[in-house]
Amino acid sequence: MNRRKPILSLFSCIVVILSLSGYLSSCDTEDRYTSNPKENFDALWSELDKGYCYFDIKLPKDSTWRDMYDKYVDSLRPKMSTDSLFRVMTMLIRELKDGHVNLITPFNNGRYWNWKDDYPRNLNIYVRDKYLGHDYSIAAGFKYKKIKYNNHAKDSIALVVYNSFSSPIGEGNINGMLSRLIDCKAIILDIRDNGGGNMNYADKLASHFINKKTLVGYISHKTGPKHDQFSKPYPMYINPVEKGVRWLRPVVLLTDRGVFSAANDFAMRMKDLPLVTIIGDHTGGGAGLPMSTELPNGWGVRYSSSRSFDAKMRDVEFGIAPHYTVMLNKEDEQKDIDNVIEEAISYINNKYEELKRTGFWFK
Numbered sequence: 001m002n003r004r005k006p007i008l009s010l011f012s013c014i015v016v017i018l019s020l021s022g023y024l025s026s027c028d029t030e031d032r033y034t035s036n037p038k039e040n041f042d043a044l045w046s047e048l049d050k051g052y053c054y055f056d057i058k059l060p061k062d063s064t065w066r067d068m069y070d071k072y073v074d075s076l077r078p079k080m081s082t083d084s085l086f087r088v089m090t091m092l093i094r095e096l097k098d099g100h101v102n103l104i105t106p107f108n109n110g111r112y113w114n115w116k117d118d119y120p121r122n123l124n125i126y127v128r129d130k131y132l133g134h135d136y137s138i139a140a141g142f143k144y145k146k147i148k149y150n151n152h153a154k155d156s157i158a159l160v161v162y163n164s165f166s167s168p169i170g171e172g173n174i175n176g177m178l179s180r181l182i183d184c185k186a187i188i189l190d191i192r193d194n195g196g197g198n199m200n201y202a203d204k205l206a207s208h209f210i211n212k213k214t215l216v217g218y219i220s221h222k223t224g225p226k227h228d229q230f231s232k233p234y235p236m237y238i239n240p241v242e243k244g245v246r247w248l249r250p251v252v253l254l255t256d257r258g259v260f261s262a263a264n265d266f267a268m269r270m271k272d273l274p275l276v277t278i279i280g281d282h283t284g285g286g287a288g289l290p291m292s293t294e295l296p297n298g299w300g301v302r303y304s305s306s307r308s309f310d311a312k313m314r315d316v317e318f319g320i321a322p323h324y325t326v327m328l329n330k331e332d333e334q335k336d337i338d339n340v341i342e343e344a345i346s347y348i349n350n351k352y353e354e355l356k357r358t359g360f361w362f363k
Helices: 010-024 037-051 065-073 082-094 125-132 171-180 199-209 262-270 330-334 339-358
Strands: 102-104 137-139 142-150 152-162 186-190 214-221 234-238 251-255 276-280 289-294 300-310
Touching: 037 065, 037 082, 037 289, 037 300, 065 082, 082 102, 125 142, 125 152, 137 171, 142 171, 142 339, 152 339, 171 199, 186 339, 199 234, 199 262, 214 262, 251 262, 251 339, 262 276, 262 300, 276 339, 330 339
Parallel strands: 152 186, 186 251, 251 276
Antiparallel strands: 102 300, 137 142, 142 152, 214 234, 214 300, 289 300
């Protein structure tokens, strides 16, 4: 079996169909089951060879994708176990160091986690929950609460936690939450350890923080089997929400290495907005839009097939740098203090009077 299934956000579906129509029309979709290890290994290598989009920046220096084939093909045996074949194929895909490249089977998923695990953690969920307490509000995937007051309620700061872009959010959820925070001078939006999900939610949420149509990046789709065959970069815009709350006050976005895929894209959309500041650690990346297909033995394969760039045409596959790097302090952590949140509060308080004084403040 060889069925490619693009997993894309709504904004790019039409572009993908147009750019890939000639490429995909030549695919063999006839069911062709076999459990032969060599045939499945070859099918995996070939599928990635034709469709993967990051060979130029992901492979080890002076190495080629053919080198990776040669590195592992001798490990195959005609009667090797299913688990052994899975291990060899997983080692192959890990050479790409891409969290979006997965081997999906009924018994396990081949994956690469080092984009996150090779770096210090920058979130203690237990400590962060102390800031929310037990009386926080819930709106779909959001948890939120007013956490700081300076003399009166209008000086409050809201903490909004969004753990996964796989958690559905609608305009009603966002508007309900923002309207209840209307007396806050700023929002701390904490997406640390948010591994992504639905990119449409990233667009939907970002649309509440702008007042005009905004260019947020570009996307380039794979158009053929050669490693350098891509479409012309296509601009991506977000429009402000038409009916609902536009939050035109400061937002501090908290990030870490666990921010990946759709969450990484959300950080890309937010980073250049005039009232948004990113504090924390570099995000984990994962900017490639994934495509899915099947191998002859029925195992699934997912891989990055389209490249994303920010509004200045910088590749964001390796993540988004914060405006201010703040790492979790272990001593504070032991005292149930999240110094990343505390730094965001301090930053907001210091900037608040400046914003009002310069007139760069929206009522």
